[in-house]
Amino acid sequence: MARRNANGDGTIYQRKDGRWEGAIYVYTSSGMKKRVRLYGATRAEISKRLTEAKAKHEQGVPVADKSWLLGDYLDYWLDAVVKPNRRAATYAQCETIVRLYLKPRIGKIPLNKLSVPLMQRFINQLLSDGHSVSKVHVIRKVLSASLTRAEREELIARNLARLVELPQEEPKEVKPWSVEEVSRFLEVVKTHRLYAAYLMLFYGLRKGELLGLRWQDIEVANSKIHVRQQLQRVGRQILIGPLKTTKSRRDLPLLDPVRLALAEYYEQHRVKDTELVFTTVEGKPIDPGNFLRDFKKVCQTNGLRVISVHTIRHTVATLLKRQRVPDRDIQLILGHSRIVTTQEVYQHDDDDSRLAALQGLSGILLEPIEAKTTQSERSGLPSNVIDGNGSRQISRQAAGFVDRLASIISGGAYRIRTDDLFHAMTTHNTVADRVTEVDQRFQALRRTWLVGAVAVSAAVKDLGGDDVELAA
Structure with a gap:
C-alpha cells in the first residue's frame, strides 16, 4: 500500500502524457488558500519544486491570486494606484508611456517570468530605435514604479527594473539670464x-x-x-x-x-x-x-x-x-x-562669478609672494638669510599666511567675510607681535601683583591676631 502524504505536503502523480504534476495548497496575497499546480519532466523535479513552494508558504510568502501579464498589471496599477493618488499630469504621463512603449513591447510577458536579461534587451532596443537617453530613463522610471508596487503586493520577489544598466543621463545645459x-x-x-x-x-x-x-x-x-x-x-x-x-x-x-x-x-x-x-x-x-x-x-x-x-x-x-x-x-x-x-x-555659475572666485584665490596666494619680492628688492638680500642664532628666518610668504591666520583667530577677516569689515582692518599684526604684546601685558600685571603683595605683607606684620583674621 502506497504511503499517503500528510496534509500540507502536496501530492505528486504522473499524467497520461508522461509528464509529472504536483499540487499544493498555499495562501495568496489576498489571504485566501489556493491550490497551485506544478509541472515537470521527472518526479524528482516536481518533488524539489513542491519542497520550495512549501518552504515559502511556511515563511509566510504568499503567491499571486492570479497569473498576471505585465500589460494587465500595468492597467491595474494605473487605475488603482496612480490615478487616485497622483496629480492628473503625472497620471497622463504614466498612461502615455504605458500605452506607447511598455504594453506593445513587453506587455504579453507574465509578471513572474520577467528577468534582468529580458529587461536589458528591452532597454537596449529603445536606445537602438533612436530614443534619447533621458526619455529611456523616464520609461524605466515608470516601469520601476509599477514593479515596486507589485513587489509590495508580494506578486514578485524583487524589482528587476532597478537592476538594468543605462547610460549616464547628460543634463541639459541651462544658462540663466544675467x-x-x-x-x-x-x-x-x-x-x-x-x-x-x-x-x-x-x-x-x-x-x-x-x-x-x-x-x-x-x-x-x-x-x-x-x-x-x-x-x-x-x-x-x-x-x-x-x-x-x-x-x-x-x-x-x-x-x-x-x-x-x-x-x-x-x-x-x-x-x-x-x-x-x-x-x-x-x-x-x-x-x-x-x-x-x-x-x-x-x-x-x-x-x-x-x-x-x-x-x-x-x-x-x-x-x-x-x-x-x-x-x-x-x-x-x-x-x-x-x-x-x-x-x-x-544654482549656476558664470564668467563673472568664476573671475571673482579666482581673483580672490590669487589675492591670497600671490600677494605674499609680491610682498616678499618687494622687500627683497629693498634690502638687497635674499629672504632666507641666516640670523645670528643660526636659525633660518621665516619667509615672507609663510609670514603672510600666518598673518592672515592670526587675523582670523583674532576675530577679524581676510577675504572671507564682508568687505566692510575687511576694509576696516587696516593693520594685520604678526603672531610674533601678538605674543610679545601678550607677554608685556602679563609682565605688567605681575609687577602690579607683586607690589600689592609686598604692601599687604608689611601691613599684616604691624597688626595683632584679630586684625590678621579680619584682613585674611
Missing part, C-alpha cells in the same frame, strides 16, 4: 498687458503657480502672496490642481513694485467674475503653452536671448546666490523639497 538681461527684459515689457505676471516670475514661481494665482491669495494688508494651487494643461483640458510638493506651499512677501504693478493690472485689465489673477481678455485661464509662446515672442521681438519660462527659476536661484543669500532661504523661496535640488540643479 542681471543686464533681466533689467532689459523688464524694461521692454513695461507696457505689456501681462507686465505684472512677467514681473512676478522673478519670485521664482513655477509657470503653473503663477497662472493659478487667485486674487484671494494676494493679501495686501499683510503684504503677502500665498502660493496654494497651480494651473496645468492635461491633454486637452486646463485644470486647477494641487501644488507639485508640500514644500511648494509657501508665503512670499508682496514687494512694492509688484504691488503697484498688480494694482495697475487690476484697474486696467481685470475681468470681472473671475478668481484668477491672470486671465485672457475674455476672462478664461491662460493656456501655459500660449504663455510660453508669448514670452518667447517678446524676447525675439526685442533682441533678447530666448530662454524658457522655467529657466527664470534658475535665474532667480543664481542671482540670489550671487547676493550671498543662504541656500536654505533660496530653497524656501523656490519651493523645493530638498536643498540639494536648489544647490545642484538651479
Whole structure:
C-alpha cells in the first residue's frame, strides 16, 4: 500500500502524457488558500519544486491570486494606484508611456517570468530605435514604479527594473539670464498687458503657480502672496490642481513694485467674475503653452536671448546666490523639497562669478609672494638669510599666511567675510607681535601683583591676631 502524504505536503502523480504534476495548497496575497499546480519532466523535479513552494508558504510568502501579464498589471496599477493618488499630469504621463512603449513591447510577458536579461534587451532596443537617453530613463522610471508596487503586493520577489544598466543621463545645459538681461527684459515689457505676471516670475514661481494665482491669495494688508494651487494643461483640458510638493506651499512677501504693478493690472485689465489673477481678455485661464509662446515672442521681438519660462527659476536661484543669500532661504523661496535640488540643479555659475572666485584665490596666494619680492628688492638680500642664532628666518610668504591666520583667530577677516569689515582692518599684526604684546601685558600685571603683595605683607606684620583674621 502506497504511503499517503500528510496534509500540507502536496501530492505528486504522473499524467497520461508522461509528464509529472504536483499540487499544493498555499495562501495568496489576498489571504485566501489556493491550490497551485506544478509541472515537470521527472518526479524528482516536481518533488524539489513542491519542497520550495512549501518552504515559502511556511515563511509566510504568499503567491499571486492570479497569473498576471505585465500589460494587465500595468492597467491595474494605473487605475488603482496612480490615478487616485497622483496629480492628473503625472497620471497622463504614466498612461502615455504605458500605452506607447511598455504594453506593445513587453506587455504579453507574465509578471513572474520577467528577468534582468529580458529587461536589458528591452532597454537596449529603445536606445537602438533612436530614443534619447533621458526619455529611456523616464520609461524605466515608470516601469520601476509599477514593479515596486507589485513587489509590495508580494506578486514578485524583487524589482528587476532597478537592476538594468543605462547610460549616464547628460543634463541639459541651462544658462540663466544675467542681471543686464533681466533689467532689459523688464524694461521692454513695461507696457505689456501681462507686465505684472512677467514681473512676478522673478519670485521664482513655477509657470503653473503663477497662472493659478487667485486674487484671494494676494493679501495686501499683510503684504503677502500665498502660493496654494497651480494651473496645468492635461491633454486637452486646463485644470486647477494641487501644488507639485508640500514644500511648494509657501508665503512670499508682496514687494512694492509688484504691488503697484498688480494694482495697475487690476484697474486696467481685470475681468470681472473671475478668481484668477491672470486671465485672457475674455476672462478664461491662460493656456501655459500660449504663455510660453508669448514670452518667447517678446524676447525675439526685442533682441533678447530666448530662454524658457522655467529657466527664470534658475535665474532667480543664481542671482540670489550671487547676493550671498543662504541656500536654505533660496530653497524656501523656490519651493523645493530638498536643498540639494536648489544647490545642484538651479544654482549656476558664470564668467563673472568664476573671475571673482579666482581673483580672490590669487589675492591670497600671490600677494605674499609680491610682498616678499618687494622687500627683497629693498634690502638687497635674499629672504632666507641666516640670523645670528643660526636659525633660518621665516619667509615672507609663510609670514603672510600666518598673518592672515592670526587675523582670523583674532576675530577679524581676510577675504572671507564682508568687505566692510575687511576694509576696516587696516593693520594685520604678526603672531610674533601678538605674543610679545601678550607677554608685556602679563609682565605688567605681575609687577602690579607683586607690589600689592609686598604692601599687604608689611601691613599684616604691624597688626595683632584679630586684625590678621579680619584682613585674611
